[in-house]
Amino acid sequence: MLTAYDAMTASVFDEAGIPVILVGDTMGACHLGYDSTVPVTLEEVLVLSAAVVRGTSRALIVGDLPFGTYQAGPEQALRSATQLVKEAGVGAVKLEGGERSARQIAMMVSAGIPVMGHLGLTPQSVNAFGGNLVQGRGETAARRLLQDARAVQDAGAFAVVLEAVPETLATEITAALDVPTVGIGAGPDCDAQVLVWTDAMGLTPGRLPRFVKTYTALRDTLGDAARAFADEVVSGAFPAAEHAYR
Numbered sequence: 001m002l003t004a005y006d007a008m009t010a011s012v013f014d015e016a017g018i019p020v021i022l023v024g025d026t027m028g029a030c031h032l033g034y035d036s037t038v039p040v041t042l043e044e045v046l047v048l049s050a051a052v053v054r055g056t057s058r059a060l061i062v063g064d065l066p067f068g069t070y071q072a073g074p075e076q077a078l079r080s081a082t083q084l085v086k087e088a089g090v091g092a093v094k095l096e097g098g099e100r101s102a103r104q105i106a107m108m109v110s111a112g113i114p115v116m117g118h119l120g121l122t123p124q125s126v127n128a129f130g131g132n133l134v135q136g137r138g139e140t141a142a143r144r145l146l147q148d149a150r151a152v153q154d155a156g157a158f159a160v161v162l163e164a165v166p167e168t169l170a171t172e173i174t175a176a177l178d179v180p181t182v183g184i185g186a187g188p189d190c191d192a193q194v195l196v197w198t199d200a201m202g203l204t205p206g207r208l209p210r211f212v213k214t215y216t217a218l219r220d221t222l223g224d225a226a227r228a229f230a231d232e233v234v235s236g237a238f239p240a241a242e243h244a245y246r
């Protein structure tokens with residue numbers, strides 16, 4: 001699974017055979033210029049999810065429920081998810097939280113909406129984490145995470161993202177669940193892996209978490225291309241004869 005926030009990028013991943021595209025609330029930092037996922041609104045996810053759906057024909061598109069659109073209870077979650085399915089055309093939704101989100105998951109699943117869970121580091125709770133990246137360290141926290149994973153599965157989720165979880169715990173949770181786990185910073189034994197596309201393709205500036213692998217250097221490539229364009233306009237090399245209408 002890769003994230004995408006626009007039709008063109010999503011079409012590239014779709015054509016490359018990526019089976020699941022997440023219109024994640026990481027759009028906050030990666031696309032909308034916020035400094036976290038917290039300010040992202042349902043309207044923003046709706047617009048960008050609809051674009052991703054229009055740009056793809058094969059992948060399952062998962063729309064993220066942003067902060068404040070499901071925490072109030074199952075009815076609020078169902079209302080938000082219904083909008084994402086009806087108006088944006090996503091095939092599934094994702095939300096954060098274990099036992100605390102189980103009633104919401106059950107309600108959406110009973111209404112026919114496929115739901116993906118998200119445990120471990122759940123960025124919408126950034127203000128409650130106090131700066132710890134890796135989650136589930138220590139016996140009590142590990143038991144709690146396993147319990148949350150079971151609660152999400154029992155509520156009817158079809159898959160669970162595990163973010164920033166020690167490898168051995170992710171392996172244990174993956175073995176304990178019948179539904180697939182999708183790891184991000186959770187080691188190689190998860191059933192699938194997800195990365196934020198701007199991280200994976202080298203577009204995100206600055207230092208990235210240890211769990212990210214960059215597959216290309218898009219920021220350098222785009223910067224070089226932009227500088228070449230500007231230089232050629234200044235020098236007169238662009239536009240050349242072949243770029244002009246006669």
Ligand code: KIV
Pocket residue numbers: 003022023024025026027064118161184194195196
């Ligand atoms: O919003 C997002 O992109 C995510 C991934 C990091 C899994 O939740």
